[in-house]
Amino acid sequence: xxxxxxxxxxxxxxxxxxxxxxxxxxxxxxxxxxxxxxxxxxxxxxxxxxxxxxxxxxxxxxxxxxxxxxxxxxxxxxxxxxxxxxxxxxxxxxxxxxxxxxxxxxxxxxxxxxxxxxxxxxxxxxxxxxxxxxxxxxxxxxxxxxxxxxxxxxxxxxxxxxxxxxxxxxxxxxxxxxxxxxxxxxxxxxxxxxxxxxxxxxxxxxxxxxxxxxxxxxxxxxxxxxxxxxxxxxxxxxxxxxxxxxxxxxxxxxxxxxxxxxxxxxxxxxxxxxxxxxxxxxxxxxxxxxxxxxxxxxxxxxxxxxxxxxxxxxxxxxxxxxxxxxxx
Numbered sequence: 001x002x003x004x005x006x007x008x009x010x011x012x013x014x015x016x017x018x019x020x021x022x023x024x025x026x027x028x029x030x031x032x033x034x035x036x037x038x039x040x041x042x043x044x045x046x047x048x049x050x051x052x053x054x055x056x057x058x059x060x061x062x063x064x065x066x067x068x069x070x071x072x073x074x075x076x077x078x079x080x081x082x083x084x085x086x087x088x089x090x091x092x093x094x095x096x097x098x099x100x101x102x103x104x105x106x107x108x109x110x111x112x113x114x115x116x117x118x119x120x121x122x123x124x125x126x127x128x129x130x131x132x133x134x135x136x137x138x139x140x141x142x143x144x145x146x147x148x149x150x151x152x153x154x155x156x157x158x159x160x161x162x163x164x165x166x167x168x169x170x171x172x173x174x175x176x177x178x179x180x181x182x183x184x185x186x187x188x189x190x191x192x193x194x195x196x197x198x199x200x201x202x203x204x205x206x207x208x209x210x211x212x213x214x215x216x217x218x219x220x221x222x223x224x225x226x227x228x229x230x231x232x233x234x235x236x237x238x239x240x241x242x243x244x245x246x247x248x249x250x251x252x253x254x255x256x257x258x259x260x261x262x263x264x265x266x267x268x269x270x271x272x273x274x275x276x277x278x279x280x281x282x283x284x285x286x287x288x289x290x291x292x293x294x295x296x297x298x299x300x301x302x303x304x305x306x307x308x309x310x311x312x313x314x315x316x317x318x319x320x321x322x323x324x325x326x327x328x
Contacts, residue, residue: 012315014073015147015179016099017090020316026303027072029310031261032182032211032235033281034268035059035076035092035100038083042116045081050271052088056095058269058276063096069285073310074098075263077182077211079107079150081114083271086144101147101314102139104131105170108163109152109184115162124165128172135177148314149173152184152211159193167194171201178316182209182233188221195228199321205229207319209261212236214243219250226256231313237288238266238279245291252301261313262288262305 012023036055038045066074078084086102093100106127107114119127134146149170153163170181181198185191188210195205209231216222225232232251234244244262251257266279289302 012312012317014099014101014311014314015145015316016073016101017086017093017144018099021099023311023315025311026307027311028070028306029073029075030066030071030263030281030284031073031075031310031313032077032233032263032265033074034078034265035063036083036085036088036269036271037078037267038271040272041113042081045083047085050083050085050269052085052091055088055269056091058278059267060092060095062267062278062280063092063098065280065282066098067096069282071281072099073101073314074281075101075148075310075314077103077150077265078268079103079105079114079152081116082107084139086139086142090144102144103148103150103182104134104139104146104173104179105150105181106166107150107152107184108160108166109154111154112162120162124168124172127165127169128176131169131173132176135173135179146179147316149177149179149181150184151181153190153194155186155190157189157193159190159197164193164197167197168201171198171203174203174207175201175318175320178318180207180209180231180314180316182211184211186212186215188213188216188218188225191221191225191230195230202321204319204321206231209233209313212265214240214247219247222247222251223254223256226251226254226259230259231261231309232256232259233261233263235261235263235265237262237283238264238281241283241287241291244288245295248292248297248305249295252297257301258304258309260305261309
């Protein structure tokens with residue numbers, strides 16, 4: 001599979017809740033988190049079922065903790081029909097100073113529970129146009145625009161027609177917008193068919209983030225993915241540390257630390273629960289980084305993980321596969 005991207009010819013930009021920002025090395029990121037998630041399903045979800053004021057009261061203290069660690073960018077990976085609420089995100093961004101990034105796309109995992117009825121009828125091209133419309137003109141009648149594409153697939157090496165359609169739609173949207181594709185994938189079984197679909201559409205795998213890659217147990221599959229060119233997101237640090245450390249040591253030892261993203265997959269407010277049990281967004285800074293330093297990770301290594309890599313991964317850029325005769 002040919003995966004080389006067109007050489008970067010202009011500065012990259014990040015799109016957060018409040019607009020475009022030029023990529024700035026040194027800004028600290030959390031690249032996969034959640035503020036609110038509602039698992040009720042696409043047929044039943046209703047934004048009126050949560051009070052923004054209550055969500056803000058519950059979540060704000062956890063976000064304010066990030067000021068102690070100079071976190072600048074916070075990627076909210078909650079997609080449409082699972083509780084994406086851009087006005088809530090803007091309020092929290094204004095109260096914290098965080099640059100919060102939201103998304104466009106649809107979430108197919110869990111047997112399509114979060115897929116709306118229209119998506120069954122629409123083609124990949126039609127879905128892509130809807131996502132591009134959000135990128136160009138804003139989400140839900142607001143001026144707030146997505147900073148990446150969020151999709152998900154069930155973990156199988158033979159994607160269902162719906163999930164193939166989601167991946168194709170993401171590829172088509174990327175070609176028109178330059179937004180990076182972050183796909184909830186898990187083990188690598190479902191990674192390879194997604195990269196094949198991107199290749200068929202002429203999209204470089206450098207435009208793709210393998211989300212929840214920490215679920216993969218075979219270390220050689222990380223090397224295979226790195227050679228293919230995609231980003232590898234180890235984003236379960238809100239839940240477990242030790243296995244993440246092993247995978248990070250492996251990535252450093254085998255020379256692909258510059259393709260690794262780390263985050264917590266933490267939070268979140270759940271409207272279906274009476275009692276909230278929100279996980280903090282700080283274990284990376286309080287626990288993981290000291291462990292990595294003790295294992296010989298340099299400050300440059302750590303800067304790759306929390307600043308350089310995510311700024312490159314989420315930089316808006318159309319990443320096409322080059323033809324064999326094309327000059328770099």
